[in-house]
Amino acid sequence: MNHRWTAWGVLLLAAAARPLAAQQLSLDSVLNQPIQSAAKYTQTMTEAAAAVTIVTADDIRRYGYRTLEDVLRRVPDFYTSYDRNYLYLGVRGFSRPTDYNDRVLLLVNGHTTNDGVFGGAGLGTETVLDPDVIERVEVVQGPGSALYGTGAMFGSINVVTKDGAALDGVHVAAGGGSLGTVQGAAAAGGMIGRDLNVGVSGEWTYTAGADQYNPEYDSAASNFGVAHHLDWDRYGTATATVSWRGFTASAMAATRTKAIPTGAFDMAFDDSRAKTLDETRFLDLGYAAALSPAVELRVRGFAQGYYYEGWYPYATTLTQDETADERLGSEAELRWDTGPRNRLLAGLEWQRHTRASYHHWSADTTYLDCDVPFDVAAAHLQDELQVTRDLSVVVGARYEAYASLRPELSPRGALVYHPWPGSTLKLLYGEAFRAPSVYERYYSDPVSGQKASVGLRPERITTAQAIWQQRLGGEWFATLSLYRYGVRELIDTWLDPADSMLQFRNIARADATGGSIALNAAFAHGIGAYASLAIEDARDAVRDAQLTNSPANIAKAGVVVPLAAWASLGAEARYESSRLTVYGTRTDPYLWTGLHLLVTPFARAAGLLGRSALSIALGNALDARYALPGGYEHRQAAIVQDGRTVNLRLSAAW
Numbered sequence: 001m002n003h004r005w006t007a008w009g010v011l012l013l014a015a016a017a018r019p020l021a022a023q024q025l026s027l028d029s030v031l032n033q034p035i036q037s038a039a040k041y042t043q044t045m046t047e048a049a050a051a052v053t054i055v056t057a058d059d060i061r062r063y064g065y066r067t068l069e070d071v072l073r074r075v076p077d078f079y080t081s082y083d084r085n086y087l088y089l090g091v092r093g094f095s096r097p098t099d100y101n102d103r104v105l106l107l108v109n110g111h112t113t114n115d116g117v118f119g120g121a122g123l124g125t126e127t128v129l130d131p132d133v134i135e136r137v138e139v140v141q142g143p144g145s146a147l148y149g150t151g152a153m154f155g156s157i158n159v160v161t162k163d164g165a166a167l168d169g170v171h172v173a174a175g176g177g178s179l180g181t182v183q184g185a186a187a188a189g190g191m192i193g194r195d196l197n198v199g200v201s202g203e204w205t206y207t208a209g210a211d212q213y214n215p216e217y218d219s220a221a222s223n224f225g226v227a228h229h230l231d232w233d234r235y236g237t238a239t240a241t242v243s244w245r246g247f248t249a250s251a252m253a254a255t256r257t258k259a260i261p262t263g264a265f266d267m268a269f270d271d272s273r274a275k276t277l278d279e280t281r282f283l284d285l286g287y288a289a290a291l292s293p294a295v296e297l298r299v300r301g302f303a304q305g306y307y308y309e310g311w312y313p314y315a316t317t318l319t320q321d322e323t324a325d326e327r328l329g330s331e332a333e334l335r336w337d338t339g340p341r342n343r344l345l346a347g348l349e350w351q352r353h354t355r356a357s358y359h360h361w362s363a364d365t366t367y368l369d370c371d372v373p374f375d376v377a378a379a380h381l382q383d384e385l386q387v388t389r390d391l392s393v394v395v396g397a398r399y400e401a402y403a404s405l406r407p408e409l410s411p412r413g414a415l416v417y418h419p420w421p422g423s424t425l426k427l428l429y430g431e432a433f434r435a436p437s438v439y440e441r442y443y444s445d446p447v448s449g450q451k452a453s454v455g456l457r458p459e460r461i462t463t464a465q466a467i468w469q470q471r472l473g474g475e476w477f478a479t480l481s482l483y484r485y486g487v488r489e490l491i492d493t494w495l496d497p498a499d500s501m502l503q504f505r506n507i508a509r510a511d512a513t514g515g516s517i518a519l520n521a522a523f524a525h526g527i528g529a530y531a532s533l534a535i536e537d538a539r540d541a542v543r544d545a546q547l548t549n550s551p552a553n554i555a556k557a558g559v560v561v562p563l564a565a566w567a568s569l570g571a572e573a574r575y576e577s578s579r580l581t582v583y584g585t586r587t588d589p590y591l592w593t594g595l596h597l598l599v600t601p602f603a604r605a606a607g608l609l610g611r612s613a614l615s616i617a618l619g620n621a622l623d624a625r626y627a628l629p630g631g632y633e634h635r636q637a638a639i640v641q642d643g644r645t646v647n648l649r650l651s652a653a654w
Contacts, residue, residue, distance in 0.1 A: 031477065037107060037138045037158035039382070039394075040147060040345065041335060046424045049384075049394040049414035051141040051467055051481055053518075057162070060131050062528070062560045063570045064596030064617040066647065067128050068159065071137050076481070076516040076532035078139075079554055079576060080123075081628045083639050084212065084231060085260050085276060087124030091141065091154040092483060093512050093538030093550040096492075097582050097631030103434055103459075105144065105151050107158040109241065109250040111284040114151055115306035116325035116353045119437040121157075125235040126256045126278045130185040130203040132171050132651060133239065135160045142483070143432030143463050145410035149349075149378055149400045150435040153461045153487075161250075163241050164189030164199035169653050171201075175615075177647030179231075180208025185651075197243040204236035210642075212261040214269075216635040222269040227261035230272065234258075246288045253281040264633045265448075271313040279307045294337040301330045317362045323439070326355040341386040345396070351376040356438045360445065370442050377401050382412075390418040400433075408433045408458055422471030429465075433458045440491055440504045451496070453504040461487045475521050482515040486541070493632075509541035526568065531557040546580055549629040553577040570596040581629040581637040590626035594619050611653035619645040 031045055033056060038048035045052050053075045055065075065071050069087055072078050081088040081095060089101050096103075100120030106113050106127065114121050137159050144152030167189030176182040182205070189199030209231025218225035235256035242249040257277045263269035286300035309322040333347035357371035382396030394414040401407040412430040419425065436456035444452040463485040470478045490508035495501075514536035521529045534554040538547040546552075558572040572594045578586045595618040602612060620643055627638035 031471075033136060035138045035140075036110060036160070037156055038140050039384075040110075040333065040347075046418075046469055047416070048140075049392070049416050049426065049428065051426075051428070051465055053139040053141070055137045055139070057135050059528075060134055060137075062568055062596070062598060063558060063572060064594075064598065064615050064649075065131055066617065066649075067125065068123055068137070068157075072123065072139070072157070073574060074530070074556065074558070074572075075139050075141075076479075076518045076556070077141060077514070077534045077536070077554070079551060081549060081630075081639075082124070082641060083264070083630045083634065084262050085258055085264065086126075089121075089123050090549060090551075092485070092514055092534075093536035093547060093552075094154060094487070094510060095549045097549065097629070098633060102151060102437060103153040105148055105156040107156060108239070108252055108282075109161060109284070110158060111250060111252075111282055111302060111304075112148065113252075113280055113282065113304070115280070115308075115323075116327055116356050117306070117308075117323040117358060117438045119151055119434065119439075121151075122254070122256075122278060122280060123157075124256075125205070125233055125258070127159075127237065127254050127280065128203060128205065128235055128256075129159060129161065129237055129239065130171075130173070130187055130201050132173060132185065132653075133162050133167065133187045133199070133201040135162045135166060141481075142428060142465055143410070143412070143430035143461055145400075145408075145432035146382070146396050146398045146412035146430060147380060149376070149398060149410070150408075150433060150458070153432045153434055153459070161201070161239055161241060162189070162199060163243065164197045165191055167199045167201075169611075171651065171653040173649055173651035175647060175649035177617075178645035179210055179642070180206075181647060182206050183649070195244050198241070200238075200240045202236070202238040205234075207231075207233045209233065209259070209261070212640070214262065214636060217263060217269045222263075225269075227263075227270045230259045230261035230270065230274065232259045248286045248288075250284045250286075251282065253279075255279045262630070262634055262636060262639065265312055266633075266635075267312045267314055267319075273311050273313040273318060275311050277307075277309045279305075281305050296335045298333045298335070299331070301328075303328050317364075319360070319362045321358070321360040323359075324355050324357045325353060327351055327353040343384040345380075345382040345384070347380050349376075349378045349380075358439060358442060360443075367445050367447065368443065370438075372438055372442065375403055392416045402435060405435055405458065408435070408460075424467075424469040426465070426467040426469070428467070429463070431460065431462050433460045436491060436504070443504075449501050451499075451501040451503050456491065456504060457489050457506050459487060459489050459491055459506070461485055475523050477520045479518045480515070481517075484511075484513050486511045507542070510538060510547060511541045512536065512538035512547075514538070526562045527560065529557075529559040531555075548580045548582050551576045551579050566601050567597065567599045570594075570598070572596075579629050582632055583637040585637045587627055587629060587638045590624050591622070592624055592626075593621040595621050613651050615649040615651070617647045617649075619647070 033054045034042045038050040055071045077092045079090040100118045102119035106121035141155045144156045171187040173185040185203040187201035212227045214225045237254040240251045260274040282304040284302040288298045290296050306325040312319045329351035331349040336344045353374050359369050360367040378400040380398035384394045386392045397411040410431050415427040417425045435458045465483045468480045487510040489506040492508040493502050494505040516534040518532040538550045555575040560570040562568045574592045577589045597616045599614040623644040627640045630639045
């Protein structure tokens with residue numbers, strides 16, 4: 001393997017060396033990218049009182065990203081786990097087994113999509129948008145409960161789609177590749193008259209998957225460990241945006257059905273009935289009006305639904321479970337520039353979960369059937385004071401109240417200082433929380449030995465961050481981040497000695513110290529590059545041991561080089577150190593590599609041909625063999641990941 005690593009390094013160095021002779025190109029187009037999720041109004045990366053990473057439409061196109069997972073794996077301090085059913089995101093060394101991403105928020109056009117039963121964010125194929133319609137992905141690392149409330153403990157991810165004016169026509173795409181993948185997508189948008197801006201899109205993918213070998217099931221009774229035709233995945237998403245003067249509307253509907261090849265939860269292995277279904281939909285309506293040159297009012301109302309169903313076959317029965325979350329909500333927010341150096345942000349929010357149900361049954365037995373509607377009311381206040389031209393101070397807090405839980409106050413404070421042109425220092429402090437989910441509070445199953453919880457309290461995190469951002473000449477931009485966080489009242493399973501039943505309890509704690517350095521470059525002639533190194537020490541504070549599923553080191557790099565006026569080559573590499581599994585074993589470190597060829601042969605032609613492109617993506621190019629930790633529901637300590645894959649995508653627009 002060493003000679004192949006060397007070859008990869010030579011390729012990256014050779015590609016990166018080309019910019020040395022290139023003319024200087026300003027980074028302004030990158031640094032001035034707008035971001036809305038850090039403060040709920042438009043700022044730039046250096047202005048935002050937060051740790052921010054932006055992945056642009058140009059990044060997505062030139063590196064050939066197909067899914068949200070592709071985008072997130074680029075972000076410093078982020079890493080993923082995939083148990084061949086759901087994708088899990090790790091942030092700054094923290095990723096609990098099978099947490100369904102309930103400690104980060106996923107927003108689409110500013111609308112939070114996390115469900116109300118598990119509290120989870122669908123970061124895998126549950127939410128896949130056509131890459132051609134994504135304008136940018138805003139990633140804010142660190143606590144966000146001061147603005148967004150429950151769940152924003154480790155960060156928020158806002159996927160911003162292109163509006164109709166940006167789409168400016170009709171787009172179609174088709175593709176396919178390894179693992180029996182076929183894909184189709186279409187989008188259309190534009191201006192109708194002077195004020196009406198309309199955009200719509202749809203994407204659909206089917207992946208047949210490969211047979212999966214699991215040595216833990218290698219016996220005659222379990223088909224010698226081979227799961228046949230059980231890694232298929234079928235998913236699709238549709239979106240729409242409309243704006244007219246101050247009115248806006250955003251909608252999304254997503255569905256995914258995924259087979260389960262791992263025998264999770266001790267179900268029958270290699271049974272074709274094992275699968276899960278996830279569906280999410282929302283409609284968000286808003287209006288913004290300038291009441292005066294210094295005052296702006298935004299109001300919005302929304303409706304959202306989430307539905308899940310799982311089929312789990314056992315030797316003598318088929319067990320099923322389903323959840324449904326239906327909610328309505330509204331928000332009003334006032335932004336008031338009280339003076340030339342002071343901005344006040346105040347908001348009220350209300351949500352009514354009209355349905356929050358969990359149903360678990362088999363043919364002759366109902367194990368659990370509950371529906372617990374609930375309300376959430378919140379108020380937040382933030383003040384941003386520009387002390388001098390180069391120094392600003394931000395303080396704020398959000399108060400959130402639930403009918404059956406204690407209310408939570410989440411404060412934040414920040415200092416943003418620009419000591420010299422091109423330099424920014426950010427000192428950030430924040431607290432955040434996660435309310436226990438409906439699933440954690442009410443789930444019980446006498447067959448598996450689980451009982452409902454009593455008196456669960458919200459989890460809390462306290463985070464301190466120091467960030468230095470430095471522009472290095474006209475090409476390079478560097479970010480150094482240091483952080484320290486502590487999680488208290490962490491919810492984990494506990495075995496009650498009185499009845500030997502499992503139960504969710506606030507029994508765990510976690511502490512972490514770490515940092516990262518990230519470099520981004522934009523050179524002349526369309527050459528770009530990025531690199532990052534993260535060092536993390538996340539520990540179980542109760543046992544004084546390393547947290548499971550927590551790599552100590554993560555290194556990432558990528559470069560895009562034009563090959564001609566009509567073609568470019570992108571190359572990426574990602575290294576992760578080993579992770580501790582829930583069974584006390586360790587995964588091997590691994591190096592993942594990728595290549596992407598983008599061909600636009602008619603770039604200077606007019607009409608349809610001028611907006612066509614061929615994208616060829618090679619994933620895990622060096623065919624690394626690696627596995628990532630699973631949860632306690634698996635016999636496997638680690639789940640084997642995909643080897644080398646090839647995917648082609650042909651797109652056209654007019």
